[in-house]
Amino acid sequence: MADVSTTLPLEPDSIRHAYSKIHRYLHKTPLLTNKTIDRMASFSPDTDQSPKFNIYFKCENYQRIGAFKARGAFYAVIHLIEVLGLEEVRRRGVVTHSSGKLALALAASHFQIPAHIVMPTISTPSKIAGTQCYTKNVRFSGSTSTEREAVVMEVIEETGAILVPPYDHPDIMLGQGTTALELQEQYEAETSNQDEKAGLRIVLAPLGGGGLLSGISIFFSNKPEIAVIGCEPSFQGGNDGEIGLNSAPPRRIETVKTLTIADGLRTPVGELPWKIFTSGSEIKKKNLKTIYSVTEEQIKNAMRLVFERMKVFIEPSSAVPLAVVLYNHEFRKWVHQQQQAEGGAGWDIAVVLSGGNTTIDAVIGLFGGPDKDVKRAEGISGLDGKSVVENVAG
Amino acid sequence: MADVSTTLPLEPDSIRHAYSKIHRYLHKTPLLTNKTIDRMASFSPDTDQSPKFNIYFKCENYQRIGAFKARGAFYAVIHLIEVLGLEEVRRRGVVTHSSGKLALALAASHFQIPAHIVMPTISTPSKIAGTQCYTKNVRFSGSTSTEREAVVMEVIEETGAILVPPYDHPDIMLGQGTTALELQEQYEAETSNQDEKAGLRIVLAPLGGGGLLSGISIFFSNKPEIAVIGCEPSFQGGNDGEIGLNSAPPRRIETVKTLTIADGLRTPVGELPWKIFTSGSEIKKKNLKTIYSVTEEQIKNAMRLVFERMKVFIEPSSAVPLAVVLYNHEFRKWVHQQQQAEGGAGWDIAVVLSGGNTTIDAVIGLFGGPDKDVKRAEGISGLDGKSVVENVAG
Numbered sequence: 001m002a003d004v005s006t007t008l009p010l011e012p013d014s015i016r017h018a019y020s021k022i023h024r025y026l027h028k029t030p031l032l033t034n035k036t037i038d039r040m041a042s043f044s045p046d047t048d049q050s051p052k053f054n055i056y057f058k059c060e061n062y063q064r065i066g067a068f069k070a071r072g073a074f075y076a077v078i079h080l081i082e083v084l085g086l087e088e089v090r091r092r093g094v095v096t097h098s099s100g101k102l103a104l105a106l107a108a109s110h111f112q113i114p115a116h117i118v119m120p121t122i123s124t125p126s127k128i129a130g131t132q133c134y135t136k137n138v139r140f141s142g143s144t145s146t147e148r149e150a151v152v153m154e155v156i157e158e159t160g161a162i163l164v165p166p167y168d169h170p171d172i173m174l175g176q177g178t179t180a181l182e183l184q185e186q187y188e189a190e191t192s193n194q195d196e197k198a199g200l201r202i203v204l205a206p207l208g209g210g211g212l213l214s215g216i217s218i219f220f221s222n223k224p225e226i227a228v229i230g231c232e233p234s235f236q237g238g239n240d241g242e243i244g245l246n247s248a249p250p251r252r253i254e255t256v257k258t259l260t261i262a263d264g265l266r267t268p269v270g271e272l273p274w275k276i277f278t279s280g281s282e283i284k285k286k287n288l289k290t291i292y293s294v295t296e297e298q299i300k301n302a303m304r305l306v307f308e309r310m311k312v313f314i315e316p317s318s319a320v321p322l323a324v325v326l327y328n329h330e331f332r333k334w335v336h337q338q339q340q341a342e343g344g345a346g347w348d349i350a351v352v353l354s355g356g357n358t359t360i361d362a363v364i365g366l367f368g369g370p371d372k373d374v375k376r377a378e379g380i381s382g383l384d385g386k387s388v389v390e391n392v393a394g
Numbered sequence: 395m396a397d398v399s400t401t402l403p404l405e406p407d408s409i410r411h412a413y414s415k416i417h418r419y420l421h422k423t424p425l426l427t428n429k430t431i432d433r434m435a436s437f438s439p440d441t442d443q444s445p446k447f448n449i450y451f452k453c454e455n456y457q458r459i460g461a462f463k464a465r466g467a468f469y470a471v472i473h474l475i476e477v478l479g480l481e482e483v484r485r486r487g488v489v490t491h492s493s494g495k496l497a498l499a500l501a502a503s504h505f506q507i508p509a510h511i512v513m514p515t516i517s518t519p520s521k522i523a524g525t526q527c528y529t530k531n532v533r534f535s536g537s538t539s540t541e542r543e544a545v546v547m548e549v550i551e552e553t554g555a556i557l558v559p560p561y562d563h564p565d566i567m568l569g570q571g572t573t574a575l576e577l578q579e580q581y582e583a584e585t586s587n588q589d590e591k592a593g594l595r596i597v598l599a600p601l602g603g604g605g606l607l608s609g610i611s612i613f614f615s616n617k618p619e620i621a622v623i624g625c626e627p628s629f630q631g632g633n634d635g636e637i638g639l640n641s642a643p644p645r646r647i648e649t650v651k652t653l654t655i656a657d658g659l660r661t662p663v664g665e666l667p668w669k670i671f672t673s674g675s676e677i678k679k680k681n682l683k684t685i686y687s688v689t690e691e692q693i694k695n696a697m698r699l700v701f702e703r704m705k706v707f708i709e710p711s712s713a714v715p716l717a718v719v720l721y722n723h724e725f726r727k728w729v730h731q732q733q734q735a736e737g738g739a740g741w742d743i744a745v746v747l748s749g750g751n752t753t754i755d756a757v758i759g760l761f762g763g764p765d766k767d768v769k770r771a772e773g774i775s776g777l778d779g780k781s782v783v784e785n786v787a788g
Contacts (some may be wrong), residue, residue, distance in 0.1 A: 311750035356705035
């Protein structure tokens with residue numbers, strides 16, 4: 001990774017700069033709306049919890065490699081080239097063992113840079129084959145984080161490859177933040193002919209390691225009228241960000257062992273993203289309003305709506321922000337009160353659908369077969385059993 | 395339905411006219427591409443069956459009510475208003491018992507026209523509730539086609555309501571044909587900066603009653619360079635169009651009793667669409683090249699690809715044309731030979747994804763749970779058992 005001293009300051013203009021460097025390699029993903037889901041989100045039997053919403057869905061599941069991660073990976077690689085020169089980066093290559101591996105392999109392949117990807121031997125054959133579509137340099141390791149890091153060190157010693165982390169680096173955060181820039185521009189274009197436009201009021205995004213959420217927070221840091229909200233699964237302490245933020249004083253929780261179905265969000269918040277979210281640090285607080293969490297069942301309900309009503313195929317992690325909008329009492333109560341104070345008008349809000357990398361078989365594992373209750377339980381434990389090692393290690 | 399004598403001639407300009415009347419009520423659905431699927435479609439171990447494709451997917455699953463049917467219904471209702479006057483149509487209302495019922499209810503509600511929808515008492519509660527979102531006038535009947543038609547006659551006698559059929563009417567065909575117009579315009583815009591553009595060579599669409607396919611055939615009838623191809627499920631004679639077209643002489647098959655998973659395609663081809671597809675009639679042959687069919691397993695494979703690779707949620711009927719592209723030997727051989735004769739360059743082709751009206755539970759029924767083979771069988775028979783009555787009756 002390029003040395004942190006070479007990165008741009010963590011502010012909106014740096015995200016604009018990152019976007020100018022990467023947009024030609026990426027898809028401009030659609031911003032979708034759905035009236036049925038708006039209606040459902042704007043209804044509640046509790047009169048103190050019936051906020052009104054027009055939801056704009058930023059569909060990063062249609063991004064290259066099926067997730068927002070392509071943004072950070074491209075910017076990280078391009079900045080690396082700027083600092084070290086293309087020849088040097090090609091000679092050394094890049095290496096990772098993280099969840100951003102496909103994104104890194106894609107970005108590296110664009111510049112003919114070797115990408116060394118370390119994967120546990122027990123990975124499913126389809127995952128291995130998928131990764132091999134993007135890079136020839138797949139290396140296998142044991143499944144614990146220590147074992148994987150040992151193989152990464154081997155690769156670095158052998159080749160001089162440069163380690164690219166999945167979220168805990170300013171370049172990655174600036175790259176992921178371009179999601180917010182694009183979203184904002186599309187929203188403005190979409191609503192340009194509306195008369196009394198109140199503008200976007202809330203942006204909700206999933207919170208795992210925090211690369212995406214910190215990038216979005218940075219982008220909106222000079223727009224105090226827009227509240228950025230992080231969204232987590234509450235299952236087995238998957239809401240480490242929420243718990244940490246609400247501790248007195250706030251503290252980053254460093255290990256998480258949850259088997260939540262939102263498997264992209266099982267990692268603890270990274271150090272650098274955490275600094276963006278909290279004020280007591282050298283980097284001043286950006287625009288994060290707060291963090292809310294939802295249950296497994298709420299995530300599944302939201303996922304079902306996105307499939308059946310929007311016809312959009314997403315992974316469970318992507319459904320977490322919509323679940324907050326639909327089911328989190330605190331969130332709904334807060335918006336309701338604000339709207340009442342303002343005269344009751346509905347708000348335009350945005351929800352980031354972060355990725356779509358799942359399979360029909362995994363969906364069956366989540367929602368079960370004809371005899372649902374039995375199968376749902378089997379499905380979840382089966383799924384978790386396989387992927388826990390990869391995800392806890394981050 | 396407006397009297398057939400009042401409808402425009404079945405030619406491309408009439409579809410342009412229909413589009414000018416309906417486009418403001420409809421979504422302009424996206425035209426998507428996917429490199430992975432292109433690669434898969436352009437590969438075959440058989441050297442005489444490896445055509446090369448760039449596929450453009452016209453996503454009518456993102457159309458209002460989740461299917462192309464909104465197009466025909468809006469045009470039918472608007473033309474009815476032109477002929478009879480809005481007041482008269484509002485006084486009498488419209489009635490249907492067909493698969494196009496949601497589309498009709500939506501279009502009618504836009505003009506405050508009562509829509510009487512006849513549904514079998516055994517319909518699932520969610521289907522009934524869904525229909526009631528669009529109209530208050532749901533009437534129940536027995537489940538055979540005779541029983542449903544009897545209730546339709548009752549409604550007509552009581553209210554004077556005007557019957558709107560799902561496909562066997564020129565207005566419906568012209569309306570559905572706007573899919574082709576939009577597709578063609580989007581394709582031209584998308585490829586406008588390409589140098590040596592060969593243009594669109596094939597358009598594949600599903601064939602059930604034939605409203606969509608006949609509309610597309612009419613739209614391309616003055617473009618002999620574009621081959622329109624109908625796509626059917628072969629299971630239990632679901633390929634009635636293919637069998638009928640290949641009979642000597644060609645004859646329309648009038649009854650079909652298939653339990654294919656492509657449940658939108660279980661109906662026989664309608665009389666008027668059939669005339670568009672065949673030459674031996676008063677309406678001269680339009681641009682239909684031929685009809686191909688695929689197996690249940692091939693449909694499921696194609697559906698899986700659309701979900702997992704494109705992240706697009708479709709119903710099984712929508713996967714039939716892509717299954718033809720990927721798996722139908724005759725089709726692939728024909729394209730391969732044409733391409734070899736021309737020098738081997740790949741072709742731009744379009745595939746219509748006709749709709750997305752299915753559920754996670756139905757997908758589980760199709761693809762089964764962890765113990766797949768058992769559950770797949772259960773799932774299919776369970777699904778079919780419920781819906782066969784509705785679908786055979788058309």
